[in-house]
Amino acid sequence: MATIGFIGLGNMGLPMAQNLLKAGHKVQGFDVTKAPMDALAASGGTAAPGAKAAASGVEVVVTMLPAGQHVRDVYTGPDGVLSAAAGNTLLIDSSTIDVETARAVAAEAGSKGLPMLDAPVSGGVGGATAGTLTFMVGGSDAAFERARPILEKMGKTIVHAGGAGNGQAAKICNNMILGVSMIAVSEAFVLAEKLGLDAQKLFDIASKSSGQCWSMTTYCPVPGPVPTSPANRDYAAGFTAAMMLKDLKLAQEAAKAAGAKTPLGADAEGIYARYVESGEGPRDFSGVIRFIRGG
Secondary structure, eight states, X not given: OOEEEEEOOSTTHHHHHHHHHHTTOEEEEEOSSHHHHHHHHHTTOEEOSSHHHHTTTOSEEEEOOSSHHHHHHHHHSTTSHHHHOOTTOEEEEOOOOOHHHHHHHHHHHHHTTOOEEEXXXXXXXXXXXXXXXXXXXXXXXXXXXXXXXXXXTTEEEEEEEESXXXXXHHHHHHHHHHHHHHHHHHHHHHHHHHHTOOHHHHHHHHTTSTTOOHHHHTSOSSSSSSTTSGXXXXXXOXXXXXXXXXXXXXXXXXXXXXXXXXXXXXXXXXXXXXXXXXXXXXXXXXXXXXXXXXX
16 A cells, blocks of 8 residues: 555545545645645544645655646645655646646656656546546556556546646546536527426437437436436535636637637637626536526
């Protein structure tokens, strides 16, 4: 079993770290707030006083942070991971950030002899808790093989997407698909309402026809057809609208940098921006149907 430093014990990071503990690994974790560190300690982990301490004396470091600047600071800052990690410590960043930052930090880590992977996830808090996340991993083959046994304790599907930054590329492309498809499904259900077509009838037809997609069959944005969807819990978040907006912004930044045309992605970003501005950022992203409906 490995000794793992885990930095970023938020809604996703804490259950991921707890699953590593359940698997028999030793985990020393750090977060900027005290409550999740207390929860980690109660689960058998060790609370570290800072990122540098969390990354000291470990074989693997895992980070789950809000944005690219946080990743840069935690890894490359004066008291960051790169200043503390011993040679050949495996670094795994599971944050969802821009491709440029992922590649830049990985290059700096590599210059110090530290293999690094970008390994963002899909599956939300439920997947983090159940240990069924999907990891999209960018980095070298050797680092990926070292990481696989660790990632398998936190996720069900582990995919090597290619070199550094490709995990982030896969994540933002996937979530652009998700954001666009949720809007399309929501528009269809709103139109059905206006036309007098029962939501369950539309679901029964579309879920077995060419309109079938994950946003329809697993995360249906209207109450009833899929009992486990957030629509049945007043859109209590599994994946917040604010986080969807963040990912759509990352996708648009990447598209601009790469010279790719993504008009539907741009429209989806605009719709989610207005939805979040209406005060619904903490709600589940599927609640966008209420914005589309007009209330």
